[in-house]
Amino acid sequence: MKPRLEHFSIVLNKPRFPENIGSAARAARNMGISHLILVDPENPDKERMRHLATRMGADIIKSIKIYDELTEAVADFGHVVGTTARTGGVRSSVKSPRSIAPYLAGLSENNRIALVFGPEDRGLTNHEIRLCHTLVRIPTSSFSSLNLSHAVMIVCYELFTTGMPKGLPQIPKLADSKEMECMYDRLKKILIEIDYIKDDNPDYRMMKIRRSFARAHLTSRDAATILGICRQIEWRINNLSKT
Amino acid sequence: MKPRLEHFSIVLNKPRFPENIGSAARAARNMGISHLILVDPENPDKERMRHLATRMGADIIKSIKIYDELTEAVADFGHVVGTTARTGGVRSSVKSPRSIAPYLAGLSENNRIALVFGPEDRGLTNHEIRLCHTLVRIPTSSFSSLNLSHAVMIVCYELFTTGMPKGLPQIPKLADSKEMECMYDRLKKILIEIDYIKDDNPDYRMMKIRRSFARAHLTSRDAATILGICRQIEWRINNLSKT
Numbered sequence: 001m002k003p004r005l006e007h008f009s010i011v012l013n014k015p016r017f018p019e020n021i022g023s024a025a026r027a028a029r030n031m032g033i034s035h036l037i038l039v040d041p042e043n044p045d046k047e048r049m050r051h052l053a054t055r056m057g058a059d060i061i062k063s064i065k066i067y068d069e070l071t072e073a074v075a076d077f078g079h080v081v082g083t084t085a086r087t088g089g090v091r092s093s094v095k096s097p098r099s100i101a102p103y104l105a106g107l108s109e110n111n112r113i114a115l116v117f118g119p120e121d122r123g124l125t126n127h128e129i130r131l132c133h134t135l136v137r138i139p140t141s142s143f144s145s146l147n148l149s150h151a152v153m154i155v156c157y158e159l160f161t162t163g164m165p166k167g168l169p170q171i172p173k174l175a176d177s178k179e180m181e182c183m184y185d186r187l188k189k190i191l192i193e194i195d196y197i198k199d200d201n202p203d204y205r206m207m208k209i210r211r212s213f214a215r216a217h218l219t220s221r222d223a224a225t226i227l228g229i230c231r232q233i234e235w236r237i238n239n240l241s242k243t
Numbered sequence: 244m245k246p247r248l249e250h251f252s253i254v255l256n257k258p259r260f261p262e263n264i265g266s267a268a269r270a271a272r273n274m275g276i277s278h279l280i281l282v283d284p285e286n287p288d289k290e291r292m293r294h295l296a297t298r299m300g301a302d303i304i305k306s307i308k309i310y311d312e313l314t315e316a317v318a319d320f321g322h323v324v325g326t327t328a329r330t331g332g333v334r335s336s337v338k339s340p341r342s343i344a345p346y347l348a349g350l351s352e353n354n355r356i357a358l359v360f361g362p363e364d365r366g367l368t369n370h371e372i373r374l375c376h377t378l379v380r381i382p383t384s385s386f387s388s389l390n391l392s393h394a395v396m397i398v399c400y401e402l403f404t405t406g407m408p409k410g411l412p413q414i415p416k417l418a419d420s421k422e423m424e425c426m427y428d429r430l431k432k433i434l435i436e437i438d439y440i441k442d443d444n445p446d447y448r449m450m451k452i453r454r455s456f457a458r459a460h461l462t463s464r465d466a467a468t469i470l471g472i473c474r475q476i477e478w479r480i481n482n483l484s485k486t
């Protein structure tokens with residue numbers, strides 16, 4: 001299921017630097033999320049925000065809403081997601097952004113959802129965490145410390161990509177045996193012709209070449225290209241030997 | 244399969260701003276990737292890099308390698324991944340970071356892998372793309388423009404999280420019917436006692452309450468908590484009626 005991204009809002013609780021706000025706005029906008037709420041920002045300098053929001057996030061900065069308290073900021077939301085770097089205590093049931101994204105996508109059909117991020121230096125307090133219905137922690141390597149806009153980026157990216165098809169399969173449709181054998185025959189002929197392999201036992205040397213090509217996962221077009229090159233070498237050699 | 248993150252290097256090709264380099268270093272380090280290579284950076288001011296790398300990425304900045312040409316920078320790598328915002332032409336077989344991550348994880352077992360990012364304003368040229376073995380495009384909403392360090396963040400995050408367990412299931416182990424019925428019985432008794440529901444047809448009103456609780460997906464502990472509260476109300480009422 002795809003999320004209704006217009007039902008999500010980013011809530012930055014007590015952010016310290018306007019640059020991070022701008023950068024978060026740009027990140028969210030790239031992932032289709034356009035509502036940004038600030039709670040008690042240390043420095044609400046819109047010019048500095050705009051500089052990092054770039055043209056991409058300019059609209060978001062223009063329509064920012066600012067509140068004094070987190071309780072007011074999330075009052076109108078049906079579901080409130082808190083982000084945390086720590087676990088344990090009131091943070092005991094913490095999920096990864098990927099595992100919770102399908103659930104949030106379902107809720108977003110009929111509900112407005114707030115994605116709450118704490119200040120750069122210390123994150124959300126236990127009191128603020130209590131206002132959240134679910135908690136999310138971005139997996140990181142040990143002793144980690146994510147930039148605020150990077151955290152916003154990951155959470156928005158997981159929402160944006162949830163329900164998307166997995167993309168092209170890793171292994172494309174390969175050339176079939178007939179195409180491969182046709183290519184190998186021509187290749188062997190050429191390699192004998194140029195004395196790269198000897199006429200008496202060509203298949204031993206060819207085996208190594210076959211193994212390389214098998215590993216390369218050639219498509220029909222790849223096999224046809226190599227066949228074409230072999231033909232052209234043949235033509236050139238015949239041409240030269242006539243003169 | 245989990246990737247060998249120590250076999251990955253971030254290659255920033257002609258980056259313009261040292262702040263983006265620092266920010267990319269911090270992002271990579273948070274995801275367990277510690278090698279950073281710069282090709283012809285516009286301004287290799289390590290102090291400005293360090294400022295955004297924070298303590299987290301300081302080691303990476305210290306051990307940065309700088310090359311003049313992308314060809315030299317990727318010379319020692321078994322596999323080169325290019326990132327692009329555009330598709331089509333030489334960029335025809337482009338994959339998403341999520342779909343390619345398991346493949347790169349497998350390759351990383353025995354190979355060093357370069358993750359190449361173009362300059363902030365224009366990305367990798369067609370000539371540079373030709374040096375790449377695979378191409379990756381981060382899915383974004385239309386008319387998007389990702390910050391360089393955000394792009395690095397997403398690609399590293401996908402590598403870091405590939406092969407991880409999906410996390411806790413969304414629906415926890417729920418209270419069973421016996422526990423729920425025990426709780427409902429006690430609740431009904433209390434609600435009659437306090438005249439919230441009438442003795443003559445209690446089950447009609449209880450049905451609405453049962454539906455709310457069913458939707459709430461209560462665990463055994465939740466049911467026990469509510470049961471405990473009911474008992475305590477009962478005790479308090481009995482206690483007061485005695486005096």
